[in-house]
Amino acid sequence: MNQPVVSWPLDPTAPQSSMLELTAQQPLGMEVRFSCSAARSAADTQDGIVVATIRPGQPSLDELGLVVRAKDDRITASVSGRQVIDDALGSADCQYHMSIQADQLTIGKDAGEPELIQSVSLPQVDVLATSLTRMPGGERNDLSVRLTVDDQFSTTPTTGKLLLTILLIVCAAASLLFLALRDRASGRPADLVIEDGRAIPKHRHARRAIELIVPAVLILWLFIAPMTDDDGYYAAMARNSSLEGYVGNYYQLLNQSFTPFTWFYRTLGYWESLVGSSQVLLRIPALAAGLLTWALLRKFVTSADFLPKAIRTSSWGDLIVAATLSVTFLAWWLPFDMGVRPEGIVALLSAAVLILVYSSMRRKRLFPLGLASAFAALSIVCHPTGFIALAPLIAGLPFLWPIIRARTRGMTTRNIIGVLAPAGLASAVAFGDGSLHDFLHGQDIFLSRFEQTQWYQEYFRYALLLLADPQGNYAKRAPVLLGIACLVWFAVLFAVSRGRRIQFSPVLQLVGSSLALALVLFWITPSKWTHHFGSLAALGPAFLTLFLLSAPAIAAQLKQGRRVARSISLTLAFTAIVVFALSFRGPNSWPYSWLLGMSDAGVPPAMGPLELASIPAWLVGYAVVLTILGWWARRSQLSWRGIVPFVTAPVMAVLFLVLSTGYLVGSFGVASARTWDTYSPWASNLQDPLATECDAAGAIDVVADSTAQPLPQVSGSASADEENLGSPFVEEGGFFAAAPPPGGVGSPAASQVWGSLAEPGSEDDTGDYVSPWFVIPNELQSDEVVGILVSGRLDGGNSLVVEYASLEDDRLDILDRQEVADSIDSSVWRSIPLDIDEQIGSAAIVLRLVATDATADSGGWLAFTAPSVQRVISLQDYLPADAAVGVSWIFSFVFPCQRQPVVQNGVTEPIEYGVLYGTEGTNGFSDNTWTIYAGGLFGPVTRVASAVLLPAQLRNFPEIATLQVYRFDNPYPTAAYDLSDREVTIMGWQAPAGASS
Numbered sequence: 001m002n003q004p005v006v007s008w009p010l011d012p013t014a015p016q017s018s019m020l021e022l023t024a025q026q027p028l029g030m031e032v033r034f035s036c037s038a039a040r041s042a043a044d045t046q047d048g049i050v051v052a053t054i055r056p057g058q059p060s061l062d063e064l065g066l067v068v069r070a071k072d073d074r075i076t077a078s079v080s081g082r083q084v085i086d087d088a089l090g091s092a093d094c095q096y097h098m099s100i101q102a103d104q105l106t107i108g109k110d111a112g113e114p115e116l117i118q119s120v121s122l123p124q125v126d127v128l129a130t131s132l133t134r135m136p137g138g139e140r141n142d143l144s145v146r147l148t149v150d151d152q153f154s155t156t157p158t159t160g161k162l163l164l165t166i167l168l169i170v171c172a173a174a175s176l177l178f179l180a181l182r183d184r185a186s187g188r189p190a191d192l193v194i195e196d197g198r199a200i201p202k203h204r205h206a207r208r209a210i211e212l213i214v215p216a217v218l219i220l221w222l223f224i225a226p227m228t229d230d231d232g233y234y235a236a237m238a239r240n241s242s243l244e245g246y247v248g249n250y251y252q253l254l255n256q257s258f259t260p261f262t263w264f265y266r267t268l269g270y271w272e273s274l275v276g277s278s279q280v281l282l283r284i285p286a287l288a289a290g291l292l293t294w295a296l297l298r299k300f301v302t303s304a305d306f307l308p309k310a311i312r313t314s315s316w317g318d319l320i321v322a323a324t325l326s327v328t329f330l331a332w333w334l335p336f337d338m339g340v341r342p343e344g345i346v347a348l349l350s351a352a353v354l355i356l357v358y359s360s361m362r363r364k365r366l367f368p369l370g371l372a373s374a375f376a377a378l379s380i381v382c383h384p385t386g387f388i389a390l391a392p393l394i395a396g397l398p399f400l401w402p403i404i405r406a407r408t409r410g411m412t413t414r415n416i417i418g419v420l421a422p423a424g425l426a427s428a429v430a431f432g433d434g435s436l437h438d439f440l441h442g443q444d445i446f447l448s449r450f451e452q453t454q455w456y457q458e459y460f461r462y463a464l465l466l467l468a469d470p471q472g473n474y475a476k477r478a479p480v481l482l483g484i485a486c487l488v489w490f491a492v493l494f495a496v497s498r499g500r501r502i503q504f505s506p507v508l509q510l511v512g513s514s515l516a517l518a519l520v521l522f523w524i525t526p527s528k529w530t531h532h533f534g535s536l537a538a539l540g541p542a543f544l545t546l547f548l549l550s551a552p553a554i555a556a557q558l559k560q561g562r563r564v565a566r567s568i569s570l571t572l573a574f575t576a577i578v579v580f581a582l583s584f585r586g587p588n589s590w591p592y593s594w595l596l597g598m599s600d601a602g603v604p605p606a607m608g609p610l611e612l613a614s615i616p617a618w619l620v621g622y623a624v625v626l627t628i629l630g631w632w633a634r635r636s637q638l639s640w641r642g643i644v645p646f647v648t649a650p651v652m653a654v655l656f657l658v659l660s661t662g663y664l665v666g667s668f669g670v671a672s673a674r675t676w677d678t679y680s681p682w683a684s685n686l687q688d689p690l691a692t693e694c695d696a697a698g699a700i701d702v703v704a705d706s707t708a709q710p711l712p713q714v715s716g717s718a719s720a721d722e723e724n725l726g727s728p729f730v731e732e733g734g735f736f737a738a739a740p741p742p743g744g745v746g747s748p749a750a751s752q753v754w755g756s757l758a759e760p761g762s763e764d765d766t767g768d769y770v771s772p773w774f775v776i777p778n779e780l781q782s783d784e785v786v787g788i789l790v791s792g793r794l795d796g797g798n799s800l801v802v803e804y805a806s807l808e809d810d811r812l813d814i815l816d817r818q819e820v821a822d823s824i825d826s827s828v829w830r831s832i833p834l835d836i837d838e839q840i841g842s843a844a845i846v847l848r849l850v851a852t853d854a855t856a857d858s859g860g861w862l863a864f865t866a867p868s869v870q871r872v873i874s875l876q877d878y879l880p881a882d883a884a885v886g887v888s889w890i891f892s893f894v895f896p897c898q899r900q901p902v903v904q905n906g907v908t909e910p911i912e913y914g915v916l917y918g919t920e921g922t923n924g925f926s927d928n929t930w931t932i933y934a935g936g937l938f939g940p941v942t943r944v945a946s947a948v949l950l951p952a953q954l955r956n957f958p959e960i961a962t963l964q965v966y967r968f969d970n971p972y973p974t975a976a977y978d979l980s981d982r983e984v985t986i987m988g989w990q991a992p993a994g995a996s997s
Contacts, residue, residue, distance in 0.1 A: 176367065
């Protein structure tokens with residue numbers, strides 16, 4: 001287990017404050033030493049900070065951090081809100097030593113007996129800060145911090161564990177060899193015959209043309225597909241896994257380990273390290289999984305021996321099978337699985353398990369069953385939804401048990417062990433580089449902050465599916481609702497068949513039971529999102545295809561010369577129409593997508609004036625198809641003319657899926673064409689699949705504070721002293737001390753600063769302030785604006801007005817006044833462009849700012865800067881290439897060029913910029929990844945760095961208002977400390993010494 005140790009300061013004679021954002025927020029242990037000499041030196045500074053672990057000036061320092069202060073001849077220390085030292089400083093030499101381990105604090109002074117204090121929480125650590133800059137002759141004991149970093153999820157297996165892992169793999173391989181030899185020794189029995197009849201006639205060219213549609217659509221979808229849920233999240237996890245030594249949550253929950261569900265992310269991370277971060281390249285594994293799943297399903301479904309005889313003997317049977325499977329597969333795969341989520345891999349593994357179970361049933365062999373066990377186990381440790389791969393094994397037990405059972409109990413036991421042993425491969429994959437403690441501690445972290453969804457809350461998933469948001473869009477609803485409806489009718493037909501002792505296809509029974517069991521196995525998953533339905537993209541299409549093709553034949557057997565009851569026909573039609581209409585009530589809305597160029601964006605789909613969710617329209621359509629099929633069957637004397645309602649429903653179901661899938665692909669295709677000359681992720685992927693133009697970052701304009709040029713002050717103009725008498729505003733200050741303007745007072749964007757927060761707690765001071773006059777530019781280029789920075793409260797009584805005036809013969813005449821609009825109440829600085837275009841070229845040649853602070857409650861202050869000219873440039877040009885950028889996981893997938901902060905050795909790299917998903921104010925910070933409580937990756941940022949919110953706009957799309965761009969100024973250098981690696985060896989179920997669990 002990795003336990004890095006941080007030592008600070010690097011030079012005790014010249015202490016330097018340092019950023020140190022601990023990913024776990026708290027260390028495993030901490031030792032602090034300081035002398036009275038160092039304390040006296042600190043007492044001579046303004047802040048008097050000997051050492052602090054949260055930025056001084058932040059209210060959370062005393063509540064959550066560790067701070068040692070020297071002031072007024074006293075030395076005090078507090079740890080996590082508890083004062084532990086309050087001594088007179090004096091002039092004598094002394095040494096203090098503080099040691100914090102778990103919940104115990106030991107304090108020693110000189111050679112005296114140390115004092116033990118119980119129930120003291122370890123402090124949170126964002127920085128190691130001090131007011132000291134020089135201590136001539138200083139030694140390590142004058143000021144030192146030694147901190148054990150909590151990096152307990154980063155583990156490597158011991159030699160013993162590696163040998164056990166290899167032994168496990170060898171045993172799994174040996175068990176497969178045993179099964180193969182066992183099959184060989186048992187002879188080769190005849191294949192299982194499901195039904196007799198000749199093989200399907202092969203229209204090779206036409207069938208292949210239909211089957212080529214699927215790869216063609218998948219390849220097109222690779223480019224134009226919207227993001228799936230969490231694409232940015234999972235790509236970031238995978239990207240950082242090779243650096244941190246394990247697969248962590250990355251964005252939140254203190255980077256908890258994802259053990260045992262790690263192999264998928266490691267594989268994705270390796271792929272990303274090879275090809276880069278463009279959307280198209282990262283989706284290639286999903287494309288490969290889709291093509292493999294399609295190939296397996298095609299091989300399975302086109303097997304001639306279990307399709308209905310009417311299909312097998314029809315001259316068009318092979319085309320009907322190929323077309324039906326193509327439609328059902330695309331309808332299920334496209335809305336869910338063309339991203340970097342693991343559900344597509346689960347679907348692929350489920351397809352493999354299904355085919356292997358079928359192979360075992362057909363050939364009466366154990367070897368395919370052993371392989372199925374291995375694939376199912378790999379699915380389980382791919383993602384929690386991977387348990388659905390067990391469904392074919394469970395559903396096939398009635399057919400498999402006679403194959404497993406041998407003449408003696410001992411041989412039967414050996415067969416069972418041989419079949420189950422290959423599943424041990426999953427243990428090697430899941431825990432080869434992880435431990436039981438990783439899993440248990442990760443669960444503890446989650447449950448300490450959030451409630452776990454319980455198995456009996458599975459209905460949440462279906463409630464979300466029916467919501468009018470991306471979780472319940474029309475394309476996600478269509479295959480799932482149709483699949484559930486078909487399962488209900490499958491159960492009815494199966495029950496009636498059993499009651500009448502009519503043979504029911506074992507393969508259809510296997511596939512239908514597998515899908516039903518998969519839906520039941522969803523109950524044990526710890527979250528209930530609808531994107532998990534993507535893991536059914538093999539079992540679902542397999543069942544839908546076989547059921548839609550088989551239902552008419554089953555109905556014909558059950559009919560036995562009797563007329564189909566009108567109530568059954570009406571019920572069948574009612575089921576179909578409700579499913580069709582309810583599916584298309586889902587909006588055309590996709591996760592975290594701007595839907596650029598999209599028709600019917602955010603609303604249910606329509607084709608011109610026709611709403612696709614219209615029940616009357618579906619009634620008419622159903623009646624038309626029913627009439628046509630009935631006429632055709634009677635005219636041609638077809639064998640199914642007596643069961644037309646049971647033919648109409650499958651035909652309508654296929655047409656419904658064609659419409660859903662066609663609208664899906666067509667709408668994004670049209671959107672790509674509409675945005676070809678502007679920007680959309682889909683058009684960008686087609687034009688620039690390698691993301692050399694950096695996707696969204698190249699299409700966003702931002703007002704760059706780094707380009708600021710202060711407006712010249714009118715010669716001889718100064719603040720109106722008479723008007724400002726008694727004003728609470730002060731120059732070069734008056735803002736929250738822990739959040740100065742970016743670049744500091746005097747920087748180009750903040751050449752002059754005025755604020756009403758003269759000192760902490762002075763919010764009750766109210767009054768006005770009038771700035772000097774500044775010269776309005778004679779002209780502005782198309783990419784230039786005049787702007788100011790504002791911090792504090794600018795509503796509720798506080799205001800800031802720009803006055804424009806003419807200047808003639810030293811006489812100023814005010815011509816216009818404009819109030820600066822901003823409703824944010826925050827210490828975050830906001831860059832606000834002034835509406836100055838109308839003033840340029842007019843009689844107005846100067847401007848000034850008039851501020852009013854009329855609020856006296858907490859936070860009732862206002863600060864602002866002098867105006868400056870700033871350029872509008874692309875976000876990609878604004879962000880330095882080597883800067884760590886905190887991009888919101890919600891849309892980080894479309895920002896491939898922005899370097900995400902590194903999490904390594906339990907330390908998070910401080911970010912310098914942020915691109916957040918927010919709609920108003922500073923609500924981009926409300927996401928869990930920006931909160932301390934949720935263990936967010938960026939939680940410390942807002943209490944450490946000074947932030948400025950910059951005006952940003954997606955070029956050509958002014959209606960998009962979900963984008964916020966920030967610059968963060970960190971107060972201290974990064975890594976001004978020594979970090980040394982240290983490893984400890986413990987058992988896999990043990991927590992490290994000093995850990996809370």
